[in-house]
Amino acid sequence: MKFAYGSSDFRGMIKEGSFYIDRTDKIPLLEGSKSQLFIRPRRFGKSLLLSMLENYYDVSKKDEFDQLFGHLAIGKNPTELRNSYFILKLDFSCVDPTGTVDQIRRSLFDHINVMIEGFERGYKYKGFEIPKITINYENALFSLQSLAKAVAATPYPIYLLIDEYDNFANTVMMGVQMLDKEFWQHGQRYQSLVHEQGPLRTFFKTVKALTTSTMFDRVFITGVSPVVMSDITSGYNVAKNIYFEPEFNNLCGFTQNEVEEVISYIAGSCGFEEKESKVKEAAGLMKTYYNGYKFCYKKHDYIYNPTLSIYFFEQFQKYCEYPRKMLDANLAADESKLEYIARLPNGRDLLFTLMEKNQEVVIAEIQDRFGIYDMLNDSSQDYTFLASFLYYFGVLTISDDTETLKSSLKVPNMVMKSLYVDKICRMLLPIPAERDEGKWAAELVYQKGDIAPLCRFIEDKYFKVFANRDYRWANELTVKTAFLTLLYNDLLYIMDSEPEIDRRYADLTMIIRPDKRHGKIFDVLIEFKFVPLKSVRIKDAQMTGEQAKNLTKEELNQLPQIVGSLEDGGHQVAEYGKQLEEKYGNLRLHKFVVVALGFERVCFKKIDDK
8 A cells, every 4th residue: 555645746646556544525525616725734634635626626637537536435426517628727736925025925835826827827838728828027916917818718627726825823823832922923914915005905806806706616715814815805706615515524544434444454464463453443542642633513423643643553554563652743834723722812721721621622613714813812812712823723622512512622632732732841841950850750650660859849839830830720630741741751651631431540651562562661650639738727727838848758748638639549449440441451550649748748658459
């Protein structure tokens, strides 16, 4: 099986016999409206989708139809519109969005003119008669109108495809790494692109005019977010937003059955003795790391990120082993979205909430219209905006409606969760040397079964940060977050912060990946407890933070609240451990109870089954 990793060339993939998941059955549905906007996170196969549409509708590829589509769903029942259009394809990722407004306009116009020139040369070379198109190198919108008028004299209308239409707005988001002053200047520059006479708005106004006059018969636009479409408002208000429609939930992305079929093929070609067991194991690993995306509110299966899936398939087939790193470096750029959120007034709290409360956030509804003003204006950046922003960029995804019919969004999988954990760790421990010290202490937990150094580090370093947070929100979830940011290791472990065990929940489990069990490391189970300072009294007065710090280890461990918490946690972790052994089998499990006294002290107990 050939995997064309990173390729968005449909024609090349089909001709070379590369792996392709058939989505051509969606073509008749897409013909339901003439101008459409389709939004998905980056690296989700949008460019390949456009390439498929280009090859299906391009009149110059009529002779290749059977070769390209004969074996696919649409080849068995093609629509009347197949191979009946001239295709003009624009890719805004090719436009340099930096520099002055005039420089950006020049880059945009140069791209449009180059694509029009290629359009004219390509179709004339293939024998189509097209009246001369006048290229205006100073005004590409004139060139676009000239193209439309020239094609109007032919039997074939134009199908306009625009890829990454919001590349400009995405660059503004990348600007969060700049100083605040520079960020605002960057935002103002973007505003000048989308105002009434800005090049982006005037471009879409021209496309709208050509669409309504039927010179452009169809338009299909892809992007990551609705930011630009919101900002140009009436500049292009004729596109139908199809990104929430359930029939297109898997238009980009793989289903569970599709993933399992590929894994079964690879497992067979690798000659594993227990093929069914290997397929189940590999499918479970992929589901944990890559599944979990849903783009509609109705009941639907979750889908897989296709880029990450192909990365896994390719590595698995080549070496008959799972990838050493489950996170493909191409997805690491999503960290910048968390950086943007972390800089906003409510952003840090949202990131903590997602880590502390089952990785979910509840909002009234996902916003389908927000522009650059919302991104730059503090008063617009409530939880609904922040969660919506993260949804569009694939850092959150739709979970289910709550009982009160609000929208629940969740972190989709372990790959995305690792980005959250790393960001929170860097927020709380900005000094690299301290992060390294914490990571080394965490390694002793799963290498030696020794949690004491990690508890000391949390007490000495992390609690200085947490002490600044409002004690009203302090609980075992907050403490768990501190430990999780240091213990998290998806190279070696399937990390689960609250797996359901026998209808109860364990706080933190670290189960060694099936392909890493040969290493000299341990599985880990930790139960966290939190004792508020106000619950402990000394001489009929509430214990203070200073008094807690001055307690000896013996005095700390003799406090009734600590003794009770360690005992309760011991019973829980012993029961959870039995359930984990039944579920996984053959575990080398170390079990711990960790109790925090306020944000001042930490004590622990290692639970021995004997």
